[in-house]
Amino acid sequence: MSLIEDTLVWLGDRAHYRGVDGVPHRLFEHLWISGAAVGLAAVVALPLAVWLGHTRRFARLGNAVISLSNASRAVPVFAVLVLFAATPIGFGNRATVFALTLFAVPPLLTNSFVGVRGVDADVVEAARGNGMSGAQVLRRVELPLALPLVAAGFRTAAVQVVATATLAAYVGGGGLGRFIADGFGRADPAQTAAGGVLVAALAVLVEVSLAVVQHSLTKGPREV
Amino acid sequence: MLVASGSPPNPWISVDYVRQNADVLVAATRQHVELVALGVGFGLLIAIPLALLVRGHPRAESLLLGATGVIYTIPSLALFAVLAPITGLTVKTVVIGLTGYTLLVLVRNILAGLAGVPEDVREAARGMGMGRLRMLVRVELPLALPTVLAGVRVATVSTVALATVGVVVSNGGLGQLIFEGLNRNLYRAEIFTATVLCVLVAGVADLLLLGLERLLTPWTRR
Numbered sequence: 131m132s133l134i135e136d137t138l139v140w141l142g143d144r145a146h147y148r149g150v151d152g153v154p155h156r157l158f159e160h161l162w163i164s165g166a167a168v169g170l171a172a173v174v175a176l177p178l179a180v181w182l183g184h185t186r187r188f189a190r191l192g193n194a195v196i197s198l199s200n201a202s203r204a205v206p207v208f209a210v211l212v213l214f215a216a217t218p219i220g221f222g223n224r225a226t227v228f229a230l231t232l233f234a235v236p237p238l239l240t241n242s243f244v245g246v247r248g249v250d251a252d253v254v255e256a257a258r259g260n261g262m263s264g265a266q267v268l269r270r271v272e273l274p275l276a277l278p279l280v281a282a283g284f285r286t287a288a289v290q291v292v293a294t295a296t297l298a299a300y301v302g303g304g305g306l307g308r309f310i311a312d313g314f315g316r317a318d319p320a321q322t323a324a325g326g327v328l329v330a331a332l333a334v335l336v337e338v339s340l341a342v343v344q345h346s347l348t349k350g351p352r353e354v
Numbered sequence: 355m356l357v358a359s360g361s362p363p364n365p366w367i368s369v370d371y372v373r374q375n376a377d378v379l380v381a382a383t384r385q386h387v388e389l390v391a392l393g394v395g396f397g398l399l400i401a402i403p404l405a406l407l408v409r410g411h412p413r414a415e416s417l418l419l420g421a422t423g424v425i426y427t428i429p430s431l432a433l434f435a436v437l438a439p440i441t442g443l444t445v446k447t448v449v450i451g452l453t454g455y456t457l458l459v460l461v462r463n464i465l466a467g468l469a470g471v472p473e474d475v476r477e478a479a480r481g482m483g484m485g486r487l488r489m490l491v492r493v494e495l496p497l498a499l500p501t502v503l504a505g506v507r508v509a510t511v512s513t514v515a516l517a518t519v520g521v522v523v524s525n526g527g528l529g530q531l532i533f534e535g536l537n538r539n540l541y542r543a544e545i546f547t548a549t550v551l552c553v554l555v556a557g558v559a560d561l562l563l564l565g566l567e568r569l570l571t572p573w574t575r576r
Binding site: 133203204205206207208209210212213215216289292293294296297300301307310311313314319320322323325326327328329330333334337 | 364424427428429430431432433434435436438439440508511512514515516518519521522523529532533535536540542545546548549552553556557560
Protein backbone atom coordinates (compact mmCIF):
# COMPACT_ATOMS: atom_id res chain seq x y z
CA MET A 131 0.00 0.00 0.00
CA SER A 132 1.15 3.49 -0.68
CA LEU A 133 1.91 5.96 2.07
CA ILE A 134 -1.14 8.04 1.21
CA GLU A 135 -3.40 5.01 1.53
CA ASP A 136 -1.74 3.98 4.79
CA THR A 137 -2.19 7.46 6.16
CA LEU A 138 -5.84 7.55 5.19
CA VAL A 139 -6.40 4.14 6.74
CA TRP A 140 -4.77 5.36 9.95
CA LEU A 141 -6.95 8.46 9.98
CA GLY A 142 -10.05 6.37 9.31
CA ASP A 143 -9.38 3.81 12.03
CA ARG A 144 -11.86 4.29 14.85
CA ALA A 145 -9.40 2.88 17.36
CA HIS A 146 -7.34 6.04 16.95
CA TYR A 147 -10.18 8.21 18.22
CA ARG A 148 -10.62 6.65 21.65
CA GLY A 149 -9.01 7.18 25.03
CA VAL A 150 -6.09 9.23 26.26
CA ASP A 151 -4.06 8.48 23.16
CA GLY A 152 -6.93 9.19 20.79
CA VAL A 153 -7.17 12.12 18.39
CA PRO A 154 -9.93 14.01 20.29
CA HIS A 155 -8.05 13.97 23.59
CA ARG A 156 -4.77 14.98 21.93
CA LEU A 157 -6.55 17.75 20.05
CA PHE A 158 -8.06 18.97 23.31
CA GLU A 159 -4.60 18.99 24.92
CA HIS A 160 -3.17 20.84 21.93
CA LEU A 161 -5.85 23.54 22.09
CA TRP A 162 -5.58 23.80 25.87
CA ILE A 163 -1.79 24.30 25.73
CA SER A 164 -2.12 26.85 22.92
CA GLY A 165 -5.01 28.76 24.49
CA ALA A 166 -3.27 29.00 27.85
CA ALA A 167 -0.07 30.28 26.24
CA VAL A 168 -1.81 32.94 24.14
CA GLY A 169 -3.98 33.95 27.09
CA LEU A 170 -1.02 34.34 29.43
CA ALA A 171 0.90 36.26 26.78
CA ALA A 172 -2.05 38.60 26.24
CA VAL A 173 -2.31 39.28 29.98
CA VAL A 174 1.38 40.21 30.05
CA ALA A 175 1.74 41.99 26.72
CA LEU A 176 -1.46 43.95 26.11
CA PRO A 177 -1.49 46.23 29.20
CA LEU A 178 2.22 46.94 28.82
CA ALA A 179 1.93 47.69 25.09
CA VAL A 180 -1.15 49.88 25.49
CA TRP A 181 0.42 51.83 28.35
CA LEU A 182 3.71 52.33 26.47
CA GLY A 183 1.86 53.47 23.36
CA HIS A 184 -0.56 55.69 25.25
CA THR A 185 1.92 57.66 27.37
CA ARG A 186 4.03 58.53 24.32
CA ARG A 187 6.91 58.89 26.71
CA PHE A 188 9.78 56.45 27.07
CA ALA A 189 10.36 56.32 23.31
CA ARG A 190 13.61 54.48 23.94
CA LEU A 191 11.87 51.80 25.95
CA GLY A 192 9.34 51.35 23.17
CA ASN A 193 12.04 50.93 20.57
CA ALA A 194 13.87 48.51 22.83
CA VAL A 195 10.70 46.44 23.03
CA ILE A 196 10.56 46.23 19.24
CA SER A 197 14.25 45.31 18.95
CA LEU A 198 13.85 42.66 21.61
CA SER A 199 10.91 41.06 19.89
CA ASN A 200 12.81 41.03 16.59
CA ALA A 201 15.76 39.41 18.32
CA SER A 202 13.51 36.75 19.85
CA ARG A 203 13.11 35.28 16.38
CA ALA A 204 16.69 34.04 16.65
CA VAL A 205 15.97 31.86 19.69
CA PRO A 206 14.79 28.36 18.80
CA VAL A 207 11.61 27.35 20.64
CA PHE A 208 12.94 23.82 20.77
CA ALA A 209 16.03 25.05 22.65
CA VAL A 210 13.90 26.92 25.18
CA LEU A 211 11.75 23.83 25.77
CA VAL A 212 14.84 21.74 26.48
CA LEU A 213 16.41 24.50 28.59
CA PHE A 214 13.23 24.66 30.67
CA ALA A 215 13.32 20.90 31.10
CA ALA A 216 16.75 21.27 32.67
CA THR A 217 15.43 23.76 35.25
CA PRO A 218 12.85 23.40 38.04
CA ILE A 219 10.19 24.36 35.45
CA GLY A 220 10.62 20.84 34.17
CA PHE A 221 8.85 18.80 31.49
CA GLY A 222 5.41 18.39 30.06
CA ASN A 223 2.40 20.48 29.15
CA ARG A 224 2.78 23.17 31.79
CA ALA A 225 6.42 23.82 30.88
CA THR A 226 5.40 24.00 27.23
CA VAL A 227 2.76 26.61 28.05
CA PHE A 228 5.42 28.81 29.66
CA ALA A 229 7.84 28.39 26.76
CA LEU A 230 5.17 29.19 24.19
CA THR A 231 4.07 32.23 26.20
CA LEU A 232 7.56 33.66 25.77
CA PHE A 233 7.17 33.41 22.00
CA ALA A 234 3.61 34.73 21.89
CA VAL A 235 4.52 37.92 23.78
CA PRO A 236 6.68 39.59 21.07
CA PRO A 237 4.13 39.75 18.21
CA LEU A 238 1.36 40.84 20.62
CA LEU A 239 3.54 43.44 22.28
CA THR A 240 4.99 44.91 19.10
CA ASN A 241 1.75 45.08 17.16
CA SER A 242 -0.30 46.56 20.00
CA PHE A 243 2.39 49.08 20.88
CA VAL A 244 2.84 50.19 17.28
CA GLY A 245 -0.93 50.29 16.85
CA VAL A 246 -1.57 52.56 19.81
CA ARG A 247 1.46 54.78 19.30
CA GLY A 248 0.73 55.00 15.56
CA VAL A 249 -2.56 56.81 16.17
CA ASP A 250 -2.22 60.26 14.59
CA ALA A 251 -1.07 62.76 17.21
CA ASP A 252 -3.48 65.35 15.76
CA VAL A 253 -6.41 63.02 16.36
CA VAL A 254 -5.36 62.54 19.98
CA GLU A 255 -4.89 66.29 20.30
CA ALA A 256 -8.36 66.92 18.90
CA ALA A 257 -9.90 64.42 21.33
CA ARG A 258 -8.17 66.15 24.23
CA GLY A 259 -9.40 69.50 22.91
CA ASN A 260 -12.92 68.12 23.06
CA GLY A 261 -12.43 67.63 26.76
CA MET A 262 -11.75 63.90 26.83
CA SER A 263 -9.72 62.59 29.73
CA GLY A 264 -6.68 60.36 29.20
CA ALA A 265 -8.74 57.25 29.87
CA GLN A 266 -11.45 58.38 27.46
CA VAL A 267 -8.91 59.10 24.73
CA LEU A 268 -7.53 55.61 25.24
CA ARG A 269 -10.90 53.87 25.28
CA ARG A 270 -12.73 55.84 22.60
CA VAL A 271 -9.96 56.91 20.23
CA GLU A 272 -6.70 55.03 20.54
CA LEU A 273 -7.92 51.49 21.19
CA PRO A 274 -10.51 51.46 18.38
CA LEU A 275 -7.95 52.83 15.93
CA ALA A 276 -5.31 50.35 17.10
CA LEU A 277 -7.68 47.38 16.91
CA PRO A 278 -6.65 46.15 13.45
CA LEU A 279 -3.00 45.91 14.46
CA VAL A 280 -3.82 44.36 17.82
CA ALA A 281 -5.90 41.75 15.99
CA ALA A 282 -3.04 41.13 13.54
CA GLY A 283 -0.64 40.56 16.42
CA PHE A 284 -3.08 38.22 18.10
CA ARG A 285 -3.48 36.20 14.93
CA THR A 286 0.27 35.94 14.36
CA ALA A 287 0.82 34.86 17.95
CA ALA A 288 -2.01 32.32 17.97
CA VAL A 289 -1.06 30.65 14.70
CA GLN A 290 2.56 30.45 15.74
CA VAL A 291 1.67 28.99 19.13
CA VAL A 292 -0.65 26.33 17.66
CA ALA A 293 2.13 25.34 15.26
CA THR A 294 4.82 25.24 17.92
CA ALA A 295 2.74 23.41 20.53
CA THR A 296 3.53 20.35 18.40
CA LEU A 297 6.99 20.30 19.98
CA ALA A 298 5.51 19.61 23.44
CA ALA A 299 5.62 15.91 22.61
CA TYR A 300 9.42 16.04 22.55
CA VAL A 301 9.63 17.18 26.18
CA GLY A 302 7.18 14.69 27.60
CA GLY A 303 4.03 16.65 26.86
CA GLY A 304 0.87 15.82 24.95
CA GLY A 305 -0.96 17.43 22.08
CA LEU A 306 -1.16 16.34 18.46
CA GLY A 307 2.64 16.28 18.27
CA ARG A 308 2.49 12.96 20.15
CA PHE A 309 1.38 11.17 16.99
CA ILE A 310 4.38 12.54 15.13
CA ALA A 311 6.90 11.87 17.90
CA ASP A 312 5.56 8.35 18.55
CA GLY A 313 5.33 7.70 14.81
CA PHE A 314 9.02 8.52 14.40
CA GLY A 315 9.79 6.62 17.60
CA ARG A 316 8.33 3.32 16.44
CA ALA A 317 9.15 3.93 12.76
CA ASP A 318 5.50 4.01 11.77
CA PRO A 319 5.36 6.22 8.67
CA ALA A 320 1.55 6.13 8.46
CA GLN A 321 1.14 7.45 11.99
CA THR A 322 3.90 10.03 11.48
CA ALA A 323 2.26 11.33 8.32
CA ALA A 324 -1.23 11.20 9.85
CA GLY A 325 0.03 13.30 12.78
CA GLY A 326 1.55 15.73 10.31
CA VAL A 327 -1.71 16.02 8.41
CA LEU A 328 -3.71 16.62 11.62
CA VAL A 329 -1.34 19.31 12.87
CA ALA A 330 -1.19 21.02 9.47
CA ALA A 331 -4.98 20.96 9.15
CA LEU A 332 -5.40 22.47 12.62
CA ALA A 333 -2.88 25.23 11.88
CA VAL A 334 -4.53 26.15 8.59
CA LEU A 335 -7.97 26.07 10.25
CA VAL A 336 -6.85 28.40 13.05
CA GLU A 337 -5.18 30.73 10.56
CA VAL A 338 -8.22 30.92 8.31
CA SER A 339 -10.75 31.41 11.11
CA LEU A 340 -8.65 34.11 12.78
CA ALA A 341 -8.20 35.80 9.40
CA VAL A 342 -11.99 35.94 9.09
CA VAL A 343 -12.31 37.38 12.60
CA GLN A 344 -9.57 39.92 11.90
CA HIS A 345 -11.21 40.90 8.63
CA SER A 346 -14.58 41.52 10.27
CA LEU A 347 -12.91 43.64 12.96
CA THR A 348 -10.94 45.66 10.46
CA LYS A 349 -13.36 46.46 7.69
CA GLY A 350 -16.30 48.76 7.73
CA PRO A 351 -16.56 52.25 9.16
CA ARG A 352 -15.48 52.46 12.75
CA GLU A 353 -17.02 54.89 15.11
CA VAL A 354 -14.49 57.03 16.84
CA MET B 355 26.49 7.60 31.44
CA LEU B 356 26.90 8.98 34.90
CA VAL B 357 24.08 8.71 37.34
CA ALA B 358 25.69 9.54 40.65
CA SER B 359 23.89 9.54 43.94
CA GLY B 360 23.23 12.91 45.50
CA SER B 361 23.42 15.72 42.99
CA PRO B 362 26.36 15.58 40.60
CA PRO B 363 27.59 18.93 39.33
CA ASN B 364 25.75 19.89 36.17
CA PRO B 365 26.81 23.43 35.31
CA TRP B 366 25.23 25.42 32.48
CA ILE B 367 28.57 26.79 31.39
CA SER B 368 31.52 24.46 31.20
CA VAL B 369 34.82 25.31 29.56
CA ASP B 370 35.79 21.65 29.85
CA TYR B 371 32.75 20.60 27.87
CA VAL B 372 33.56 23.07 25.10
CA ARG B 373 37.21 22.04 25.03
CA GLN B 374 36.54 18.31 24.98
CA ASN B 375 33.80 18.55 22.38
CA ALA B 376 35.25 21.20 20.07
CA ASP B 377 35.07 18.83 17.06
CA VAL B 378 31.44 17.96 17.65
CA LEU B 379 30.49 21.60 18.19
CA VAL B 380 32.24 22.71 15.01
CA ALA B 381 30.66 19.91 12.98
CA ALA B 382 27.16 20.67 14.27
CA THR B 383 27.61 24.40 13.68
CA ARG B 384 28.82 23.67 10.16
CA GLN B 385 25.79 21.52 9.40
CA HIS B 386 23.56 24.20 10.85
CA VAL B 387 25.07 26.89 8.63
CA GLU B 388 24.77 24.58 5.61
CA LEU B 389 21.11 23.89 6.30
CA VAL B 390 20.37 27.60 6.57
CA ALA B 391 22.44 28.55 3.51
CA LEU B 392 20.75 25.85 1.40
CA GLY B 393 17.27 26.75 2.66
CA VAL B 394 17.61 30.50 2.05
CA GLY B 395 19.60 29.95 -1.18
CA PHE B 396 16.98 27.67 -2.74
CA GLY B 397 14.32 29.99 -1.36
CA LEU B 398 15.80 32.90 -3.32
CA LEU B 399 16.24 30.76 -6.45
CA ILE B 400 12.52 29.99 -6.34
CA ALA B 401 11.18 33.30 -5.01
CA ILE B 402 12.92 35.67 -7.44
CA PRO B 403 11.61 34.17 -10.70
CA LEU B 404 8.15 33.63 -9.19
CA ALA B 405 7.96 37.23 -8.00
CA LEU B 406 9.14 38.54 -11.37
CA LEU B 407 6.56 36.38 -13.09
CA VAL B 408 3.53 37.59 -11.12
CA ARG B 409 4.39 41.22 -10.56
CA GLY B 410 2.10 43.71 -12.14
CA HIS B 411 -0.74 41.18 -12.07
CA PRO B 412 -2.54 41.83 -8.77
CA ARG B 413 -4.53 38.61 -8.84
CA ALA B 414 -1.48 36.46 -9.56
CA GLU B 415 0.38 38.33 -6.84
CA SER B 416 -2.21 37.62 -4.19
CA LEU B 417 -2.49 34.01 -5.38
CA LEU B 418 1.27 33.51 -4.97
CA LEU B 419 1.28 35.24 -1.58
CA GLY B 420 -1.67 33.08 -0.53
CA ALA B 421 0.06 29.88 -1.62
CA THR B 422 3.34 30.72 0.13
CA GLY B 423 1.27 31.78 3.14
CA VAL B 424 -0.31 28.33 3.34
CA ILE B 425 3.13 26.70 3.27
CA TYR B 426 4.26 29.11 5.98
CA THR B 427 1.28 28.20 8.15
CA ILE B 428 2.03 24.47 8.12
CA PRO B 429 4.08 23.70 11.24
CA SER B 430 7.62 22.60 10.48
CA LEU B 431 7.26 19.44 12.51
CA ALA B 432 4.14 18.49 10.54
CA LEU B 433 5.89 19.13 7.24
CA PHE B 434 8.91 17.04 8.26
CA ALA B 435 6.53 14.31 9.41
CA VAL B 436 4.79 14.16 6.05
CA LEU B 437 8.02 14.46 4.04
CA ALA B 438 10.10 12.00 6.08
CA PRO B 439 8.34 8.82 4.90
CA ILE B 440 9.13 9.93 1.34
CA THR B 441 12.52 11.62 1.53
CA GLY B 442 13.76 9.77 4.61
CA LEU B 443 15.74 10.89 7.64
CA THR B 444 17.98 13.06 5.51
CA VAL B 445 19.32 16.58 5.06
CA LYS B 446 17.10 16.75 1.98
CA THR B 447 13.93 16.59 4.11
CA VAL B 448 15.08 19.48 6.28
CA VAL B 449 16.23 21.63 3.35
CA ILE B 450 12.94 21.18 1.47
CA GLY B 451 11.06 22.28 4.58
CA LEU B 452 13.30 25.24 5.35
CA THR B 453 13.15 26.38 1.72
CA GLY B 454 9.37 26.32 1.84
CA TYR B 455 9.28 28.54 4.93
CA THR B 456 11.50 31.24 3.42
CA LEU B 457 9.23 31.73 0.40
CA LEU B 458 6.53 33.92 1.98
CA VAL B 459 8.91 36.52 3.40
CA LEU B 460 11.12 36.53 0.32
CA VAL B 461 8.31 36.81 -2.24
CA ARG B 462 6.57 39.50 -0.17
CA ASN B 463 9.70 41.62 0.13
CA ILE B 464 10.77 41.21 -3.50
CA LEU B 465 7.31 42.33 -4.64
CA ALA B 466 7.28 45.22 -2.16
CA GLY B 467 10.76 46.28 -3.20
CA LEU B 468 9.89 46.31 -6.89
CA ALA B 469 6.58 48.07 -6.24
CA GLY B 470 8.48 50.77 -4.35
CA VAL B 471 10.47 51.87 -7.39
CA PRO B 472 9.10 55.33 -8.24
CA GLU B 473 7.24 55.57 -11.53
CA ASP B 474 9.21 58.60 -12.74
CA VAL B 475 12.45 56.65 -12.28
CA ARG B 476 11.04 53.96 -14.58
CA GLU B 477 9.93 56.68 -16.95
CA ALA B 478 13.43 58.15 -16.98
CA ALA B 479 14.99 54.73 -17.61
CA ARG B 480 12.62 54.17 -20.51
CA GLY B 481 13.42 57.63 -21.80
CA MET B 482 17.10 56.69 -21.79
CA GLY B 483 16.19 53.87 -24.14
CA MET B 484 16.47 50.97 -21.69
CA GLY B 485 14.67 47.76 -22.53
CA ARG B 486 12.69 45.85 -19.91
CA LEU B 487 15.49 43.48 -18.99
CA ARG B 488 18.11 46.21 -18.75
CA MET B 489 15.78 48.37 -16.69
CA LEU B 490 15.15 45.45 -14.35
CA VAL B 491 18.81 44.65 -13.82
CA ARG B 492 20.25 48.17 -13.82
CA VAL B 493 17.47 50.20 -12.21
CA GLU B 494 14.67 48.24 -10.54
CA LEU B 495 16.56 45.45 -8.77
CA PRO B 496 19.21 47.79 -7.30
CA LEU B 497 16.50 50.10 -5.99
CA ALA B 498 14.55 47.12 -4.60
CA LEU B 499 17.67 45.68 -2.98
CA PRO B 500 17.31 47.16 0.54
CA THR B 501 13.78 45.77 0.87
CA VAL B 502 14.78 42.42 -0.62
CA LEU B 503 17.76 42.13 1.71
CA ALA B 504 15.59 43.06 4.69
CA GLY B 505 13.49 40.02 3.73
CA VAL B 506 16.58 37.84 3.38
CA ARG B 507 17.65 38.88 6.89
CA VAL B 508 14.30 37.99 8.44
CA ALA B 509 14.21 34.69 6.52
CA THR B 510 17.77 33.82 7.56
CA VAL B 511 17.33 34.55 11.25
CA SER B 512 14.07 32.57 11.39
CA THR B 513 15.63 29.70 9.45
CA VAL B 514 18.53 29.46 11.91
CA ALA B 515 16.03 28.92 14.72
CA LEU B 516 13.80 26.62 12.68
CA ALA B 517 16.65 24.35 11.55
CA THR B 518 16.87 22.95 15.09
CA VAL B 519 13.55 21.16 14.49
CA GLY B 520 15.40 19.13 11.86
CA VAL B 521 16.34 17.00 14.84
CA VAL B 522 13.17 14.95 14.30
CA VAL B 523 14.67 13.63 11.07
CA SER B 524 18.13 13.35 12.65
CA ASN B 525 19.53 16.36 10.81
CA GLY B 526 19.06 19.38 13.01
CA GLY B 527 22.58 20.83 13.16
CA LEU B 528 22.93 22.35 16.61
CA GLY B 529 19.42 21.09 17.43
CA GLN B 530 21.00 17.64 17.37
CA LEU B 531 23.19 18.56 20.34
CA ILE B 532 20.29 20.18 22.21
CA PHE B 533 18.29 16.97 21.88
CA GLU B 534 21.29 14.85 22.82
CA GLY B 535 21.69 16.94 25.97
CA LEU B 536 18.05 16.29 26.80
CA ASN B 537 18.57 12.56 26.48
CA ARG B 538 21.82 12.56 28.48
CA ASN B 539 20.09 13.22 31.78
CA LEU B 540 19.71 16.89 30.90
CA TYR B 541 23.38 17.63 30.29
CA ARG B 542 23.13 21.38 30.82
CA ALA B 543 26.51 22.36 29.37
CA GLU B 544 25.66 20.67 26.08
CA ILE B 545 22.13 22.15 25.88
CA PHE B 546 23.26 25.64 26.80
CA THR B 547 26.36 25.73 24.59
CA ALA B 548 24.41 24.57 21.54
CA THR B 549 21.64 27.13 22.21
CA VAL B 550 24.16 29.96 22.54
CA LEU B 551 25.89 28.88 19.33
CA CYS B 552 22.53 28.88 17.58
CA VAL B 553 21.77 32.45 18.63
CA LEU B 554 25.34 33.44 17.70
CA VAL B 555 24.95 31.95 14.21
CA ALA B 556 21.76 33.97 13.75
CA GLY B 557 23.41 37.17 15.02
CA VAL B 558 26.51 36.79 12.87
CA ALA B 559 24.45 35.97 9.78
CA ASP B 560 22.28 39.04 10.40
CA LEU B 561 25.32 41.31 10.76
CA LEU B 562 26.96 39.87 7.63
CA LEU B 563 23.80 40.51 5.62
CA LEU B 564 23.58 44.03 7.03
CA GLY B 565 27.19 44.57 5.93
CA LEU B 566 26.37 43.19 2.50
CA GLU B 567 23.46 45.60 2.23
CA ARG B 568 25.67 48.57 3.10
CA LEU B 569 28.26 47.39 0.59
CA LEU B 570 25.77 46.92 -2.25
CA THR B 571 23.73 50.07 -1.69
CA PRO B 572 26.22 52.84 -0.96
CA TRP B 573 23.73 55.45 -2.21
CA THR B 574 21.42 54.89 0.75
CA ARG B 575 24.02 56.48 3.04
CA ARG B 576 25.32 59.99 2.82
